[in-house]
Amino acid sequence: MKLLSKALAALLVTATALPAIAQECGADFATWKQNLANEARAAGVGEKGLAALGSATLDPKVLERDRAQGVFSQTFAQFSDRMISSYRLKNGAANLQKYAQYFAKGEQDYGVPGPVVAAFWALETDFGAVQGNFNSLNALITLAHDCRRPDLFRPQVVPLLTLIDRGVLPADVKGAWAGEIGQTQILPSDYLARGVDADGDGVVDLRNTPSDVILTTARKIESRGWKRGQPWIEEVRVPAEMAWEMTGRTNKLPLAEWTKMGVTNRDGSPLQDNGLKAGVVLPMGRKGPAFLAYDNYDVYLQWNQSATYTLTAAHLAARLAGQPAFGLGNPDAGLTGEAMKALQQKLADKGYDVGGIDGILGTNTREAIRQEQMRLKLPVDGWPTQELLANL
Structure with a gap:
């Protein structure tokens, strides 16, 4: 099993560490792109990658998608009910069995359980079926030039140009509107630095090779601080009254403390102190579903900053690991x-x-x-x- 070459990883460090060269967003596009080309050349990108950059254009449809993410206005119950489908549960279980050796390798090497990887695989592309049809380079160029979030997307351009220059990806590679590529929608910097050639064919192929997808995704999750052998979320039951100000993802306490406040397992049995700390997350208020959120759940928020998406991904992973669907409770009507x-x-x-x-x-x-x-x-x-x- 081979990782992407050390040279590529070193190139990523060099590219992202170079001083910013005329990174002002919204500047004259031709001038801005020329400055970007100079930065890429200084980072070691060759003529093939530079030629791809020369042909890159702005895509207004990318900006339309960036401004229209209304799906995250749904409640956790609405979003998770739509995203955790019987199709994803069935195929997730089938893929965990079909690629068991690679999921096992991912947990052995990086400490990330197979269901965690499989849940992202399901939510991002339905196991590779829907990978996106946006030109990835145009998408990143557009978002890097735009002034809404250039700091997120500018650092992805040189890694993508490097991947194109080395022949890992074609110049016209397609993916999601935000520049993610492959079956778990990996950004170019992670593709470059953490890509794993799991099948040993000499190519890290995150668009067509499930083994590469599984190991690379596990490696990415591990790099964000995943703690081997620890849980991510557990559904619990909260009492009708408690010190609600103590709840929240970031207020992590020993389980013994939550037990004193009346928090129990979903079935009403006492929590078993596992020596870890967790916060109590109430995605729909004190009358709705409740979860213990451990340190590993924080890693999900580095994948996607939407609490609705991340809690859905974490719950889907729990479902694939054998847990039942969460109990809705009787939450107060929220605002929409x-x-x-x-x-x-x-x-x-x-x-x-x-x-x-x-x-x-x-x-x-x-x-x-x-x-x-x-x-x-x-x-x-x-x-x-x-x-x-x-x-x-």
């Missing part, structure tokens, strides 16, 4: 659409950074809600309700 935007606007007017008035219950909005719930002496569970909106 214009009501959610109105709440965000009120929070922003009070000085909170909610990350934009977009109707999405993101991390910043949820934390602002918790702060206001505490001030108003409401249960601090981070869930937006009509009562909270009225109080504001």
Whole structure:
């Protein structure tokens, strides 16, 4: 089994460590691209990669997709119900069996269980069936030139040009609108630095070779801080009343402390202290589903910053590992659409950074809600309700 050459990995370090050369977003495109070409050449990209850059163009459809991510305005129950389909559960189980030796190798080498990898494989592309039809280089060029999030996408351009220059990927490689490539939608920097040639054919092929996909994905997850042998989430039951301000992903406590507060296993049995700390996550408030979130769950947020997506991915992994579907409980009606935007606007007017008035219950909005719930002496569970909106 071979990793991508050390030279490629070293090249990535060099490319990302070089001083920024005229990285101002929104500048004259021809001038901006020429400066990018100079940066790529200095990083060791040859004529093949530079020729691909010379042909790259801006794609307005990429910006349309970047501005329209309304799917994340759904609740956790809505999103997970749609994403954790019987098709994905069935095929996830089948692939875990079919490629058992590679999933086992991934856990042996990187400590990442097979169901965790399989869940991302399912959610990202339905096991390679839907990998995206955007020109990857044009997508990254567009997002790097755009001024919304250039810091996220600019560092991906030189690694992609390097992969093209070395013949690992074709110049017209297709993928997702945000520049991810392959069956688990890997960004070029991870492809370059962490690609694994699992079948030993001399090529890291993340578009067509499942063994390479599985091992590379496990290696990527491990690189984000995954802790071998530890859980990621566990569904629990919370009492009707407790110190809600103690809940939240980042407030990790020993399980013995949660037991004192009345938190139990899903079936009502006592929690078994495993020596680890976890936070209690309430994605739909104190009356909805509840999960213990361990350090490994934090790794999911480095894959995707949407709490709705990451909790869905973590729960799908738990399902593939044999756990049942979560219990919905009886959550209070949340805010959606214009009501959610109105709440965000009120929070922003009070000085909170909610990350934009977009109707999405993101991390910043949820934390602002918790702060206001505490001030108003409401249960601090981070869930937006009509009562909270009225109080504001």
